[in-house]
Amino acid sequence: MQKAISVLWPSFLVAGIMTILFFTFLDPADLVIFGTSLAEYRVATYSLGFFVFWLFALGDSWLTLFFQRNPNDINRFCTLDSHQTNQAQH
Numbered sequence: 001m002q003k004a005i006s007v008l009w010p011s012f013l014v015a016g017i018m019t020i021l022f023f024t025f026l027d028p029a030d031l032v033i034f035g036t037s038l039a040e041y042r043v044a045t046y047s048l049g050f051f052v053f054w055l056f057a058l059g060d061s062w063l064t065l066f067f068q069r070n071p072n073d074i075n076r077f078c079t080l081d082s083h084q085t086n087q088a089q090h
Helices: 002-025 038-067 082-089
Strands: none
Touching: 002 038
């Protein structure tokens, strides 16, 4: 549970900041997708933007947690002893 919170909470905060910064400079009324103006769907555009930013920030937070793993956690299923591994290399 602690790992999930350490990924979800920072990514949520970053997504909020990214949404504020992005939509400060870009009005959804200016966006056109497939010939349809998003002016009528302003709240939906803000929501979708937030969730897209959250997804990107979630991936970044998860990768940070993934690459900070302990070597013992990575090699816990290895059946070779480190002494045997060193002898095999020589």
